[in-house]
Amino acid sequence: MPSTTTTARGAVAFARHTLSGLQMLIAFTVVLGLLYPVAVTAVGQLAMPWQANGSLVRADGSRAEGREDGEVVGSLLMAQGFEGPEWFHPRPSAADYDTLASGGSNLGPESPELVAAIEERRASVAADNGVPVSAVPADAVTASSSGLDPHISPAYARLQVERVASARGLPVEQVEALVREHSAARALGVLGDPRVHVLSLNLELDALG
Amino acid sequence: MGLVDTVLPALAQVGLLVALLALAHRPFGAYMAAVYTTTRRGRVESAWYRATGVDPDVDQRWSSYLVSLLGFSCVSVLGLYALGRLQGALPLSLGLPGADPAGAWNFAVSFTTNTNWQWYSGESTAGHLLQMAGFTVQNFVSAAVGLAVAVALVRGFARSRGDGRIGNFWVDLTRGVTRILLPISFLAALVLMAGGVIQTFDPHTATTTLTGGTQHLLGGPVASQEAIKELGTNGGGFFNANSSHPFENPNAVTNLLEIFLLLLIPSALPRTFGLMVDDRRQGWAILGVMGGLWAALVLATTWAELAGAGSAPQAAGAAMEGKEVRFGLATSALFAASTTATSTGAVNSMHDSFTGAGGGTVLFAMLLGEVVPGGVGAGLYGMLMLAVVAVFLAGLMVGRTPEYLGKKIGQREITLVALYVLVTPSLVLVGTALSVVLAPGLDGIQEPGPHGLSEVMYAFASAANNNGSAFAGLSTGTPYYNILLGLAMLLGRFVPIALVLALAGRLAAQPSLPASAGTLPTHRPTFVALLGSTVLVVAGLTFIPALSLGPIAEALS
Numbered sequence: 001m002p003s004t005t006t007t008a009r010g011a012v013a014f015a016r017h018t019l020s021g022l023q024m025l026i027a028f029t030v031v032l033g034l035l036y037p038v039a040v041t042a043v044g045q046l047a048m049p050w051q052a053n054g055s056l057v058r059a060d061g062s063r064a065e066g067r068e069d070g071e072v073v074g075s076l077l078m079a080q081g082f083e084g085p086e087w088f089h090p091r092p093s094a095a096d097y098d099t100l101a102s103g104g105s106n107l108g109p110e111s112p113e114l115v116a117a118i119e120e121r122r123a124s125v126a127a128d129n130g131v132p133v134s135a136v137p138a139d140a141v142t143a144s145s146s147g148l149d150p151h152i153s154p155a156y157a158r159l160q161v162e163r164v165a166s167a168r169g170l171p172v173e174q175v176e177a178l179v180r181e182h183s184a185a186r187a188l189g190v191l192g193d194p195r196v197h198v199l200s201l202n203l204e205l206d207a208l209g
Numbered sequence: 210m211g212l213v214d215t216v217l218p219a220l221a222q223v224g225l226l227v228a229l230l231a232l233a234h235r236p237f238g239a240y241m242a243a244v245y246t247t248t249r250r251g252r253v254e255s256a257w258y259r260a261t262g263v264d265p266d267v268d269q270r271w272s273s274y275l276v277s278l279l280g281f282s283c284v285s286v287l288g289l290y291a292l293g294r295l296q297g298a299l300p301l302s303l304g305l306p307g308a309d310p311a312g313a314w315n316f317a318v319s320f321t322t323n324t325n326w327q328w329y330s331g332e333s334t335a336g337h338l339l340q341m342a343g344f345t346v347q348n349f350v351s352a353a354v355g356l357a358v359a360v361a362l363v364r365g366f367a368r369s370r371g372d373g374r375i376g377n378f379w380v381d382l383t384r385g386v387t388r389i390l391l392p393i394s395f396l397a398a399l400v401l402m403a404g405g406v407i408q409t410f411d412p413h414t415a416t417t418t419l420t421g422g423t424q425h426l427l428g429g430p431v432a433s434q435e436a437i438k439e440l441g442t443n444g445g446g447f448f449n450a451n452s453s454h455p456f457e458n459p460n461a462v463t464n465l466l467e468i469f470l471l472l473l474i475p476s477a478l479p480r481t482f483g484l485m486v487d488d489r490r491q492g493w494a495i496l497g498v499m500g501g502l503w504a505a506l507v508l509a510t511t512w513a514e515l516a517g518a519g520s521a522p523q524a525a526g527a528a529m530e531g532k533e534v535r536f537g538l539a540t541s542a543l544f545a546a547s548t549t550a551t552s553t554g555a556v557n558s559m560h561d562s563f564t565g566a567g568g569g570t571v572l573f574a575m576l577l578g579e580v581v582p583g584g585v586g587a588g589l590y591g592m593l594m595l596a597v598v599a600v601f602l603a604g605l606m607v608g609r610t611p612e613y614l615g616k617k618i619g620q621r622e623i624t625l626v627a628l629y630v631l632v633t634p635s636l637v638l639v640g641t642a643l644s645v646v647l648a649p650g651l652d653g654i655q656e657p658g659p660h661g662l663s664e665v666m667y668a669f670a671s672a673a674n675n676n677g678s679a680f681a682g683l684s685t686g687t688p689y690y691n692i693l694l695g696l697a698m699l700l701g702r703f704v705p706i707a708l709v710l711a712l713a714g715r716l717a718a719q720p721s722l723p724a725s726a727g728t729l730p731t732h733r734p735t736f737v738a739l740l741g742s743t744v745l746v747v748a749g750l751t752f753i754p755a756l757s758l759g760p761i762a763e764a765l766s
Contacts, residue, residue: 014276021281023261024379025288025350028386032349033342036391037408037430040398044408044432052408054426054456059419067411067426073419075426077405077455080418087420091534099425100332100413102450104531104559106682108660109519109568110763118524138527139534145453145541145558151534190221192461193537199419206419 061203073203079150080199085128085167087205088152088160090198091139092121095147104145118142129163151195154183168205178204219511219539222465223504226543229469230476237473238480238492244388245360245381246485257383268374271714274361275707277378278354282321282703285347289317292343302336303412315691320347322702323355323584325438325445325554325677326694328686332448337410337429344445345434349394352441352474353385355586358706359478360485362590365713366614367486369721375713389474390441397436397470404466405459406432431456439470442584444554444677452544452557453533460535464557468544471553475582476500478589486614490732495592497737502581502744503550506574511542513567518764522564531559542567549574552584554677561664561680568663568680569760575670575678576756577748578633584675590709592744597626597712599736599743603729613731615721622715629708634751636673636697641666641755649689655682659766663759668694673701 044052049065056064058071074080079090081097090097094105107114121141126133137155157179165175182201185194250265258265269277292299293313297306308316312328319326320343331340361375368374402408411428418424431447435457438445448454458464479499483492514528515538522528532541541558548555549571560571574581580591597613601623604611611618618626644650644665654661664683671678672694679685685694730736 013273014280017273017277017280018283019280020261020263020277020379021284024263024281024382025284025346027257027261028350029288029342029346032386032391033346036395037341037345037433040395040402040433041408041410041430043399044402048403051405052402052432053411054407054409054428055405055459056426067414067416072416072426074416074424075455077459078424080420080424081422082420084420097424099427101330102332102448102454103330103681104450104453104562106559106561106655106680107521107530108561108656108663108680108682108763109521109528109530109564110658110660110766111521111656114521114530114562115524118521118530122524136526138525138529142525142527142530142532145531145533145556146450146455148450148455149533149535150455153534186218187461187465188225190218190225191465192535192540195534202419 057199057203059203060207061200074199076197076199077150079148082198082202085163087202088157088164088198091149091152092141092143093147093149094143097148099148102146102148104147105143125159129159131159135159150197150199152198154194154196157183157196157201164205168208170208175205215515215539219515222540223507223543226465226468226472230472233473234477234480238477239484241389241477241481242484244384245481254383254387258379261379263379265377265380267377269377270373271361271375271710271717274375274378275710278357278706278710279703281378281382282354285321285350286317289320289343289347290314292339293317296336296339299338301338301410305334305336308334311688311691312686315695318695318698319677320344320443320445321351322675322698323351323441323443323552323587324672324675324698324702325443326672326679326698327445327677328691330449331446332413332427340434340447341430345437348434348437348441348443348445349386349390350382352390352437352443352585353382355584356385356389356474357381357586358709359586359589362593362709362713363482363485365716366616368717369615371718371720373714373718375710375717390437393473394433394436394440397440397466398432400466401435401463402432404463405455406435406463407456408432427456435467436470438555439467439553440473442471442475442551442553444548446555452555453559458557461540464536464540464544467555467557468547471551471555472547472582474585475551475588478582478586482589482593488614488732491614494732494737494740495589495596498741498744499580499582499588499592501741502577503547506550506570506581507543507546509570510546510567511539513564513570514538514542517564518566519564521562528562528564528567531562533558545571546574549676549678550577550579550581550583552579552587552674552676554671556678559681560667560678561682565760565764569756569764571678572663572667572670572760573748573756575674575676576637576752577744579674579676580744587675594626594629594709594712595743595747596731596740597622598630598747599740600729600731601626602743603739609727612722612728615724616716616719617722622712625708625712625715629705630747632704632708633673633701636701637666637669637752638755640669640673640693640697643693644669647689649687653684653687653690655684659759659762663763666755666759669697672697675702
């Protein structure tokens with residue numbers, strides 16, 4: 001058993017260290033919690049306001065520097081829930097494309113609920129696009145991690161070309177060319193996966209009328 | 210899976226990442242060694258110590274070092290708890306209310322212990338002030354605490370005076386933040402912003418979409434937090450979807466930068482260690498074990514996700530549930546293995562939806578004790594503790610008194626190490642066992658059967674190892690899980706730290722012995738293999754029974 005004087009001395013030492021800790025925490029909060037984020041914000045707002053404000057776009061596809069712009073229809077980084085035959089559709093979203101509720105389904109690989117959802121989506125995507133169920137790619141029937149995935153695979157885009165072209169009365173070749181224009185390969189040839197950007201593709205289709 | 214279009218890019222991106230880390234290894238490892246050994250102080254640094262009432266010239270014993278560390282962490286928990294509870298009354302709250310007591314306790318402990326377990330969604334719980342002045346600050350200082358403990362342990366080995374002094378906590382904390390974490394975070398934040406990570410004080414406001422729907426435009430100082438979230442191996446997302454959220458991680462290049470940041474300090478610290486003990490070969494040996502096991506985990510996870518076994522992946526055609534198209538299978542797997550092996554816990558894909566084998570591998574990565582290469586500082590001190598175990602085992606085999614780096618490993622030393630090894634497994638297994646027999650624990654489980662057990666075990670492994678990633682199907686925002694996981698995080702962080710510092714103190718109190726003919730060389734491949742096996746055996750023997758009932762049963766079913 002430690003004697004009472006040792007215990008008391010320990011308590012005093014702890015109090016003294018804790019006081020130093022408090023002073024240092026306050027100083028760190030000023031530097032790291034206020035000055036640092038404000039400095040990064042200042043550089044961002046001066047040097048790259050479009051990116052720092054969320055890659056916002058207007059209906060004509062042009063960039064809007066901030067949301068005060070008034071004509072902003074969304075962010076190029078956020079999926080929007082397009083429905084109807086005249087649009088390219090994004091991936092399923094466990095968040096229902098709500099940016100205030102990002103996230104995935106978190107259903108496991110053996111989940112009966114997930115398997116059922118996949119089968120249902122597969123049938124509905126196949127019916128919407130008039131293709132056999134075996135032609136539907138994986139990203140079309142699975143919910144993304146963020147629920148806000150702005151991309152689809154090139155295979156899923158190709159699947160939707162004829163439907164969109166016929167709904168808009170456009171030649172298939174023209175829509176195919178637009179899909180190519182809004183496609184990207186792996187970054188540096190190795191990073192990530194090839195993809196097609198849904199919102200920018202739909203913005204351009206919309207501009208065509 | 211096609212060889213040319215999937216496997217080759219998958220391997221090439223690992224090669225690219227390793228090349229970048231290799232470039233940084235020597236200069237950055239040397240820089241960190243200089244930061245923690247130089248006695249020179251600039252005017253600003255001296256003024257900082259005066260302003261905070263600290264005497265930087267005191268060389269502390271381990272007990273004093275520990276009391277400083279605990280005192281600082283104690284006010285950190287209390288400060289963050291207060292910020293969380295009072296949020297509604299503070300500016301920049303975006304109209305969000307304060308957190309409930311159990312919830313505030315959980316995130317206060319979570320961020321102070323470098324765990325960043327998150328029961329809440331950032332976008333609907335934390336306003337800008339709590340994110341910046343609370344979470345961002347703890348992201349920095351909790352990482353610097355980890356670094357300080359690692360450096361203190363290395364000093365225990367390196368110092369030969371035998372006076373038991375292991376450095377000054379306040380100086381180590383200050384230097385880790387101001388000379389290592391802050392400058393790199395600032396630069397990384399700028400690069401992330403250029404890639405599309407947002408940085409604004411705007412609130413979340415509604416806008417009308419192209420088709421006439423409503424969507425909220427999000428605001429927030431995200432880039433400044435994202436940078437330190439990865440660099441400090443913290444992992445707490447600004448948004449619920451963490452690094453899979455397009456505003457936290459907009460493309461494959463920012464993704465590579467984020468993986469690079471979370472591996473940067475843990476992979477360079479062995480160099481720092483080698484320089485501080487004045488034998489760089491010792492650092493290479495430690496790095497060899499860390500790198501070999503990390504590579505094995507990356508390859509296993511990548512293979513599992515590309516192969517896509519399991520009912521749901523088979524039904525879909527690939528394991529794309531819970532993954533983003535811009536990352537795809539392989540880049541998601543690389544992130545997953547790296548974030549769990551470094552105790553970061555950020556995710557760019559939902560681990561709960563991984564294949565049985567892939568999810569099991571990332572769980573195993575945490576159960577290894579977060580040492581391959583582990584969290585900032587925590588990875589190095591964890592690995593050095595296991596190196597003492599390996600030296601001890603080798604000593605038993607040949608019947609000599611074991612020694613490591615010139616310090617004798619006697620009964621007291623090995624007792625401290627044994628206790629260290631036992632702390633986290635006890636927390637994981639006891640916590641998991643309680644939660645699958647108590648009603649409030651069972652209520653949180655989303656899926657019955659082996660996957661449900663995996664969900665609970667993943668949660669406690671994540672908390673006790675200060676990782677913070679989740680099988681997020683488990684509903685953990687309840688008072689039961691918030692309180693219990695908070696305790697697991699607190700004990701899983703500070704009990705091991707106390708034992709590490711106690712060992713550092715005992716080592717520093719010994720004069721260094723010259724190596725003799727009977728000394729086990731600890732820089733040769735034999736020792737690398739011995740240490741690698743020790744890591745695997747300690748984790749394996751502890752957890753395989755529980756793993757067989759969870760992910761192993763699931764992968765075999």
